[in-house]
Amino acid sequence: MIQERMQKKLSAGKPAFGLNLRFHDPAVIAIIGSDLDFVRIDMQHGAIAPNRLSDMIRACDSLGVTSLCRLPNEPEQISLALNADPGGVIVAQIESAKEAEQVVKAAKSSPIDRPYGGGDHHTRDLIEKANKERILILQMESRKAVSNCEAIAAIKGVDGLMLVPDELKLRIDEQLSDSLAKGKLLKIAERVAWASRDQGKLAMYDVGSSLATMKQAAELGFNLISVGSDALCLKKGAEAALAAVREFGRD
Numbered sequence: 001m002i003q004e005r006m007q008k009k010l011s012a013g014k015p016a017f018g019l020n021l022r023f024h025d026p027a028v029i030a031i032i033g034s035d036l037d038f039v040r041i042d043m044q045h046g047a048i049a050p051n052r053l054s055d056m057i058r059a060c061d062s063l064g065v066t067s068l069c070r071l072p073n074e075p076e077q078i079s080l081a082l083n084a085d086p087g088g089v090i091v092a093q094i095e096s097a098k099e100a101e102q103v104v105k106a107a108k109s110s111p112i113d114r115p116y117g118g119g120d121h122h123t124r125d126l127i128e129k130a131n132k133e134r135i136l137i138l139q140m141e142s143r144k145a146v147s148n149c150e151a152i153a154a155i156k157g158v159d160g161l162m163l164v165p166d167e168l169k170l171r172i173d174e175q176l177s178d179s180l181a182k183g184k185l186l187k188i189a190e191r192v193a194w195a196s197r198d199q200g201k202l203a204m205y206d207v208g209s210s211l212a213t214m215k216q217a218a219e220l221g222f223n224l225i226s227v228g229s230d231a232l233c234l235k236k237g238a239e240a241a242l243a244a245v246r247e248f249g250r251d
Contacts, residue, residue, distance in 0.1 A: 001133035002087050006037040006066045010202075015218045018068070020206070020229040024048040026059035028230050033059070038066040040226055043081060044092050045070075054084045068137070073099070075106040082107065088135035090162055090204075095144040097151040104157035107136045135159040137204055137224075141167035146188050149195040160202025160224065163192045181216060193221040208232075 002010075009016045018038035021028060022045070033039060041048060041056050048056065053069065060067035066087035071077050073093050081089055091103050108131045136157060140149055141164040153161055165185060172184045181189045189205065196203035204224035207213035209232060217225050 002135060003037075003061070003064045003066045005064050006087075009037060010223060013223075015223045015225050016066075017214075017225050017227055018066075019233075020070075020226055021056070022048070022229055022231050024052040024056065026052075026055045029056065029059040029063065029065070032230060032233060033063050033065050036065050038068055038087070038224065040090065041067060041069045041086070042229075043069055043071050043077070050080055053081060053086075057084050057086050060087070068135075070139075073103060075102075078103070078106045082134070086134070088137060088159070090137045090139060092139045093141065094138040094152065095142055096148050097155055100138055100152045100155045100158055103138065104136065104155060108157045135202065137162050137202060139164050140192050143168075143171055146191060149192050150198070153195040153199045153201050158201065160204055161192055161196045162204035162206070162224075163189055163222070164206055165189075166206075181213075181220075189217075189220050189222075197221050 006016045016037035018036050018040055019032065020040045020042055022042050029039060039060055041053065043050070043053070057067045057069075068088045068090055069081045069084075069086045070090040070092065071081055073091050078089060078091065089107055091107070094100055094103060137160040138152060138158055139162045140146055140152075145152070146168070149161060152158065165181065168185060168188060172188075193203045193205075202224055203222045204226065205217040205220075205222040206226040207217050209228040214225055214227060
């Protein structure tokens with residue numbers, strides 16, 4: 001379910017901030033998660049094994065951080081992740097309203113329809129409760145997805161859209177090094193944010209660690225802002241430590 005910290009920010013009209021997790025050690029969450037509103041547990045590109053997912057989610061719960069699992073568009077993967085009871089799921093590579101409807105069925109169907117869900121009354125009640133409390137966000141990462149974003153956002157059961165700028169930059173011939181959205185990407189960001197908010201849905205943006213891009217995302221109307229990754233934090237921390245070592249060696 002959505003944890004209180006994130007819910008309070010969203011209810012107050014403020015953006016919530018989170019980090020992408022690629023490593024499968026819950027200790028990472030304990031170290032860097034206390035000031036985050038959400039974490040994005042990357043089951044699509046990260047090194048997180050399915051049997052570690054429950055531990056990652058429980059670590060988030062203990063800190064009051066909302067856990068969002070990013071997954072490929074595969075019904076069995078979605079079902080297995082939901083059994084670990086995350087605060088929500090983010091499903092990749094959605095390009096049409098029809099695909100969105102199929103994902104809703106996989107993520108928010110009855111326990112009888114969903115693999116591994118079980119069919120007894122107690123399980124059914126728990127899953128119906130989870131359907132209301134858990135969020136489903138769909139990634140917009142292609143031209144086709146963006147062209148259909150209004151129709152996708154309108155699907156019942158879809159709780160938000162996520163813009164993945166680096167994927168889109170490759171498809172619209174914009175420089176990956178550009179941090180701020182501009183030109184074609186800016187128009188796409190405006191469109192996805194409007195499509196989400198027009199339907200009363202969440203709008204999520206993966207902006208990296210730049211303060212300028214965070215501010216731009218908030219100004220565009222995105223209310224879930226992902227600001228980097230555990231790998232980036234490790235890299236920057238290591239770079240700072242090694243820079244100090246090299247400086248010491250010059251003394």
